[in-house]
Amino acid sequence: DGGITQSPKYLFRKEGQNVTLSCEQNLNHDAMYWYRQDPGQGLRLIYYSQIVNDFQKGDIAEGYSVSREKKESFPLTVTSAQKNPTAFYLCASSTGGAADTQYFGPGTRLTVL
Amino acid sequence: GQQVMQIPQYQHVQEGEDFTTYCNSSTTLSNIQWYKQRPGGHPVFLIQLVKSGEVKKQKRLTFQFGEAKKNSSLHITATQTTDVGTYFCAGYTGFQKLVFGTGTRLLVSP
Numbered sequence: 001d002g003g004i005t006q007s008p009k010y011l012f013r014k015e016g017q018n019v020t021l022s023c024e025q026n027l028n029h030d031a032m033y034w035y036r037q038d039p040g041q042g043l044r045l046i047y048y049s050q051i052v053n054d055f056q057k058g059d060i061a062e063g064y065s066v067s068r069e070k071k072e073s074f075p076l077t078v079t080s081a082q083k084n085p086t087a088f089y090l091c092a093s094s095t096g097g098a099a100d101t102q103y104f105g106p107g108t109r110l111t112v113l
Numbered sequence: 114g115q116q117v118m119q120i121p122q123y124q125h126v127q128e129g130e131d132f133t134t135y136c137n138s139s140t141t142l143s144n145i146q147w148y149k150q151r152p153g154g155h156p157v158f159l160i161q162l163v164k165s166g167e168v169k170k171q172k173r174l175t176f177q178f179g180e181a182k183k184n185s186s187l188h189i190t191a192t193q194t195t196d197v198g199t200y201f202c203a204g205y206t207g208f209q210k211l212v213f214g215t216g217t218r219l220l221v222s223p
Contacts (some may be wrong), residue, residue: 032205035213040122042201043156043213073219090155099144102203102211104155 003027004105006091011110013078013085018089019065021076029103032074032095036060037088038108046089050096051073057069086112116194117214125220128143132192136185136202143205145178145185150216151198192221 004025009101013019023032035043045058049068062080068074074093078085089108094100126132136145144163148156160169162178162185169176173185176186185202202214 033211040218042119042215047209048210059214099161099205100211101146101158101161102156104157107155 003078004091004103006108007088008108009106013033013110013112014078018077018079019093019110021078021110022090023074023076023091024072024105025074025105026072027093027103028071029093030071030099031094031096032068033092033102034058034064034066034074035090035092036078037060037090043090046076062075082106085110117202117212119200119202119214119217120210121217122215123218123220125222126137128194128221128223129191132189132196132219133220134187134200135203136187136204138212139182140206141182142143143182143203143207145182145184145204146211147176148201148203148213149188150201154198156201169209189219192219194221194223197221 007022009112018037034046037043042106044060046064047055047066049055052068053073055066055068063079065077091105094102119136121157146161147160150156160176162216165182166180167178172192177186199218201216205212
């Protein structure tokens with residue numbers, strides 16, 4: 001089956017710890033994205049990558065880091081510098097064109113204790 | 114920065130009533146997409162509109178793109194409980210980023 005997987009589904013961490021969220025796709029898509037969604041709110045773009053070994057900051061990149069070493073993978077690290085990390089994190093991918101549909105993974109719900 | 118607002122934020126209807134959500138951008142969009150997110154789920158693509166004034170239908174759903182390509186609407190005729198969820202519009206401005214609207218949460222009572 002083609003699609004996007006995110007793991008884990010639920011994640012708990014203590015304040016001051018870094019944590020890495022996984023995102024893998026087998027759709028052969030060039031572009032990948034990370035969004036943050038807070039309760040009752042829309043999606044805000046954290047980082048995006050249009051090609052391997054390249055990525056750009058989105059609207060709320062502070063306190064986050066990413067890598068894109070493989071086409072299939074785009075992990076997101078939530079660092080201790082992120083002041084309010086508790087949220088629902090969604091990964092998406094697209095073929096990369098300007099008019100693309102984005103395909104979303106199931107999301108990871110991160111809770112900082 | 115570019116903003117995409119949706120109204121209303123929330124609507125509660127009785128099954129069988131119609132529903133409309135409106136999407137307004139501060140800048141002209143090259144195209145607009147609509148997504149649906151079920152409670153606890155992830156956004157799923159519904160449709161894309163590209164042309165000024167375009168209207169598309171999917172069964173009970175009607176989507177419109179404004180003449181100035183700065184606004185859009187989604188209308189659901191005779192809502193069903195399966196329509197429950199949050200509806201997002203999202204637009205491309207030409208900078209290779211999709212900007213999502215604030216979303217409209219729809220609740221349908223049987």
